[in-house]
Amino acid sequence: MFGSGLGLVMDAAGINEVIVNFVVKKIGVNSERKGMFACYLVSLIMVVLIGTLNGGNAVVAPIILPIVAAAGLTPTTVCFLMFNAGLVGVTIGPFCSAVAAALGVSGLSYQDYMLYSAIPYSLVWTIVSFMIAIRIQKKTKTQGEKYEAVEIPTEFHATVRQRNACIGFLTAFVVCLIYGLIAGSTMKYVMFVILFLSAVVGCFIKQPYDKTIALFGRGMGKMGGMFLSFLLTGVMIDTISLGGGWEALSDLILHIIGSNGKYLLMVIASFVGGFGVEGAVVTQMQIIQSAFWDIASNMGIPMTAWSIVLIAAVRITSIVYPSANYAAHLGFARSENMKTLLVAGWITAAIMMAFVPVWGFVVINFLS
Numbered sequence: 001m002f003g004s005g006l007g008l009v010m011d012a013a014g015i016n017e018v019i020v021n022f023v024v025k026k027i028g029v030n031s032e033r034k035g036m037f038a039c040y041l042v043s044l045i046m047v048v049l050i051g052t053l054n055g056g057n058a059v060v061a062p063i064i065l066p067i068v069a070a071a072g073l074t075p076t077t078v079c080f081l082m083f084n085a086g087l088v089g090v091t092i093g094p095f096c097s098a099v100a101a102a103l104g105v106s107g108l109s110y111q112d113y114m115l116y117s118a119i120p121y122s123l124v125w126t127i128v129s130f131m132i133a134i135r136i137q138k139k140t141k142t143q144g145e146k147y148e149a150v151e152i153p154t155e156f157h158a159t160v161r162q163r164n165a166c167i168g169f170l171t172a173f174v175v176c177l178i179y180g181l182i183a184g185s186t187m188k189y190v191m192f193v194i195l196f197l198s199a200v201v202g203c204f205i206k207q208p209y210d211k212t213i214a215l216f217g218r219g220m221g222k223m224g225g226m227f228l229s230f231l232l233t234g235v236m237i238d239t240i241s242l243g244g245g246w247e248a249l250s251d252l253i254l255h256i257i258g259s260n261g262k263y264l265l266m267v268i269a270s271f272v273g274g275f276g277v278e279g280a281v282v283t284q285m286q287i288i289q290s291a292f293w294d295i296a297s298n299m300g301i302p303m304t305a306w307s308i309v310l311i312a313a314v315r316i317t318s319i320v321y322p323s324a325n326y327a328a329h330l331g332f333a334r335s336e337n338m339k340t341l342l343v344a345g346w347i348t349a350a351i352m353m354a355f356v357p358v359w360g361f362v363v364i365n366f367l368s
Contacts, residue, residue, distance in 0.1 A: 002194040003052025003096075005219035009198045011059045012215055013205050014162035015169050016046060020063045021156040035071030036133055039064055039078055040085040040126075047089030049173065051096045051194060054328045055219065056089065057082050061332035069147035074140040076340050077133055079333035083326070083341070084129040084348070087315055088122045090281075094177050095194060098314060100187045101282040105289045106307045110185055116367065117308035120359055121352070125315075128351050132344045140337070147334070165204035172200045249291050262299040262364075263357035265292065266309050270356050273313020274320065274349065281314045288313045305363040312356050319345030 010016050020042050027038045042064050047056035061082070068078055090096040094110060103113055158166075176193045183189075202212040257264050269292040273284050288310060296306050318325055322338055330338060 002191055002198075002220065003050050004055035004058075005216035006194050006198045006201075007050045007052065007055035007059045008215050008219035009201050009205070009212060010050065010169065012207075012212070013165040013169075013201045014158065015166045015201065016059045017063055017156060018158045018162050018166045019045065019049075020060060021158075024064070024067055029067055029071050032072050032137060033134075035068045035073045036077070036081060036130065036137070038071075039068050039073065039081045040129070040133075043082045043085035044089045047086045048093040048096070049169075051090075051093055051190070053086040053090050053325060057086050057329060057332050065147070065334070072141070072146075074137060074145040075147060075333050075335035076140045076145060076337040077137040079329050079335040079337075080136055080341055080344055081129070081133050082333060083329040084125065084133075084319075086329075087318055088125055088129075091122050091125075091311055091315060092118050094180060094185065095190045097187070097190065098281045098285075100185060100190045101285050102307060102310050103185060104187060105285045105310060106303050108303060108307055110181055112304060113307055116304040116363055117311055117359075121308055121311050121315075121355070124355050125348070125352060128348055132347060136340060136344060140340070145337070161204060161206065165201060168204060169197060169201050172197055253292070254295055260299070262296070262301050263360055265296060265299065266301070266306075266357050266360045267353060268292075269296070269309045270312040270316065270353055273309070274316030274353070284314045284317065285310050300364075301360070302364065302368050304368060305360045308356055308359055308363075312352060316349045316352060320349050 007016075023042050023045065024038050027034055027041070029035050029038045043057055043060055046060045047053060050056040050059070064082075065078065090098050092114065093099055099110070099113070099118075102108075103110060106113065108116075176196065180189060180193070198212075198216050202209060202216075205212055253265070253268060257268070269288050272291070273288045292309075293306065296309075317323075320342070322342060326338065326341060330336065330341075335341075
């Protein structure tokens with residue numbers, strides 16, 4: 001919710017437009033492949049900076065769509081790239097709730113989390129996404145899919161106020177990041193950082209501060225339904241815990257796979273999380289940790305290897321269901337091709353599920 005509010009405040013200050021146009025100009029979008037790279041990179045950067053999937057891409061879409069449309073990308077390709085770039089963004093972003101949750105559950109530092117799980121997982125996901133995006137672009141373009149009546153924007157020139165706002169925001173972001181790396185990042189710190197960044201950006205908006213606060217609140221309100229779902233799933237977890245459900249599930253799994261099936265356990269845990277409660281990232285991580293960590297630790301799986309299971313458990317969920325996140329990105333990209341996106345999502349999920357035990361083997365045997 002806070003991230004969505006920050007996104008609207010940044011948009012009002014012109015920061016989003018400055019960053020997007022800077023990246024696009026540096027890439028020089030004059031072909032489909034460069035258009036794909038620009039679309040992916042811009043979405044990744046903005047989601048990392050804003051700290052939320054839908055909030056980040058919501059402010060990016062109006063700026064990037066005319067540019068990638070002119071390069072010849074189809075709506076389905078753009079939707080797929082934005083969505084997957086956003087998922088990678090919330091996996092590595094230092095002030096994203098999923099990262100804060102992973103650090104809290106695992107007890108790892110941000111550096112170890114990135115080194116042992118987030119970066120390897122995100123690199124493989126990115127490579128897979130580009131390979132699939134190329135296939136989607138070829139198929140949908142052959143079918144005649146294209147953007148209709150997209151106005152080509154005039155060349156963007158940032159004002160002094162917009163440039164100063166961007167510099168102020170990035171400076172504050174880096175300072176908060178450095179402090180978080182030194183002192184440790186918690187969910188409370190992430191919430192403080194987003195509020196602090198919003199306050200910094202608000203200083204560069206030419207309007208009364210109470211209107212900036214109202215703008216932030218309006219952004220939060222867009223995520224009210226998601227927040228309610230988190231509360232309700234929290235009740236569900238507590239109910240299962242009180243009923244001894246996690247202990248029963250652990251005993252059942254241990255009976256099925258035995259005491260030496262550590263890599264199979266990583267796959268099963270990823271699968272259970274991947275087909276769990278969509279949207280409630282923190283809840284999913286808590287479920288996986290409660291249900292499987294005792295078994296994993298008894299099998300000798302270190303947390304550095306187990307952390308990739310936590311990532312897979314929440315990321316795979318996002319791409320195998322026709323979820324609210326999918327629907328939102330179809331709207332951002334002006335696409336209606338849910339079927340192609342789901343097929344691509346299932347292919348991605350299968351590959352990433354297979355990657356989990358492979359990387360677990362590398363960490364356990366060579367990096368621990």
